[in-house]
Amino acid sequence: MIKSLDPRITRAEINLENTIEPLRDLDQWETYEVFHQKKRGDQHMHVGIVHAPNAEMAFIFGKEQFGRRGLSVNIWVVKTRDVYVSDYEDSDIYDTVPEKNYREAGGYKVMDKINKFKKGF
Amino acid sequence: MYGNAYIDPNDKATAMTAGEDPKKLEEFEARIARGEKIEPMDWMPKEYRKQLVRMIEQHGHSEIIGALPEGTWITRAPGFRRKLALMAKVQDEVGHAQLLYSAAETLGKSREAMINDLITGKSKYSNVFNYPAFTWADACIIAWLIDAGAIINQVANAKGSYGPYCRALDRICTEESFHLKYGHDNVVTLATGTPKQREMVQAALTRWWPPIMHFFGPSDKISNHTEILMRWKVKMATNDDMRQQFLNMYVPKIWDLGLTLPDENLKKNAEGKWEYTEPDWEEFKRVINGGGPCNAERLAVRRNAEERGRWVREALNTTESKYIVPLA
């Protein structure tokens, strides 16, 4: 039995030569993605993952792992496997021809017309 | 809290990029050179993945094992303020392990596999945690100086190339600043306190100095291997540079308190470099390979903790559970 400097360890009566079965797959449960809202009015932001056996516990864990210093007012948790993820390899899918200024504010310049019109008075 | 990752000096540089698609490798290196981060689903060289898994995993192990020497004093911390702060600090270390294992998981190694490699002794963790915390003052020295060393390392690594690791480190560094302040406050309190307290903290400092000098690891062999790791922003600073930075920041603070360090050769030379007696690297190797005063206890305690928790974890496992690699 380990006689430790840590009284907690000594009390646990641990055999120094203990061997255990390796942890099996899913021993640590599956993962949930955690989203926090810092304050009302903000977007929820992804902050990380927790391993949890169900959604309530994912919330219980997510609150303390990512919000224990009081930095959130609301949490979402969602199973990792339920998130559809786009591929970085396809990042050119986000490229689009730059000539679409009809949907940008900067695509509309009316002052020229107004000034020309005013000169015509 | 953290110890520097132990990189095997015998790894061969030539093997690092063997068999990789040269075009993809070029794009990958260009991305890093531009200062962009690599994300989990990106193409990456096998060796990049392997080195990162090893490094992040070791870092995670160091946190969970590091919780033990300090945890030694949780039930005995003197007074409310210290008791609460130590609990919060050790809790943070457990939290850091969680963050780091999560980052390593995104590279494809499951947490179960990492824990298995820890408890069988296959993976390493920071050598310093194989030393005992004999007194309350040892826990204070750990909290100040080991965490100080950790911050130097982690701040450097936070500028690395792998996105999930950097994000975990950003969060960790914020918490570490509390640890450092807490540790310094404790050491100052002891050093400026009663004669018994002063004696305690001096003894602890003397005991911890050799492991602290070991903390950043031996001088890096300047090999192609190291160069590639630095080009890939896996390794961000040399061990000697980090050690110099540490000595420069903390030796004056230690001397300010009138405490002494057990190395008569320790001094800053005319060029502003710290000189010191070369640490005993044979001892370092002996401890890393299992011969330290606490190696066996640390692993036995982890095995015991995993075993005692197994029924809890198994009971809540549902048949429809399915593991997939976390996203970020």
Place this chain on the structure above:
Amino acid sequence: MNQNTTDAIKELLYKMADDLLIIGHRNSEWTGLGPILEEDISFSSMAQDKIGQAQALYVLLNELGEQEPDTVAFMRNANQFHNSQLVELPNGEYDFSLVRHFLFDHADQLRFEALANSSYEPLAKVARKVKGELKYHVFHGNTWFVKLGSANEESHNRMQAAFNEAWNYALGMFEPSKNEDLLIGEGIFEGEETLQEKWLANITPYIIKAGISIPSSETWKPVYGGRVGNHTNHLSPLVEEMSEVFRYDPTAEW
């Protein structure tokens, strides 16, 4: 405030503060050794909350003329503690720790809820401040208790055995005080009997949901004595351990 009222308030504060300190201390023994990292963190947070709440109550005692919180917590002997015996029992395995946490925290939440309207305003103020922490503790306790009670045969059996072991000690939390009438009469606290009734009403649905059975009421034997300083032989080593460093040099600031 007359002396009798002050004494009654002190007695109430001592038993609450000692309960919180000792259970917080016990629960902190799991830090770094919990069943899974995430739960380790959650359990440690709650242990910190408990010890923080204890400290807030020792501050109130200090304002009523008792010594500094650190002195009160770290310099008394076991027989000067007023905690219920439930909280001083060793942690055992996670089953017992969780069952105790579930039973204790329901009582704790109800006690503070009642005290939020206490005529003794300093205590009412503390009670209102800790409301959110307790809500989390109870939600955590309920979730774990119900899930493990009903998960598989091993977890059910373990939780039932732990429940049986804890039950009479849990009833001991409601040990009546000699000051019940005064506290109730002056609107300071609703009294242990009322508290126990509410507690039973609150925990029962979760116990049923967990598939755990409550021992039949004729077998109940509340373990009293803690409130007047009678303790199991587990408390003395706990207190010695807790104060080891503090007592190493009592003249020092730590």
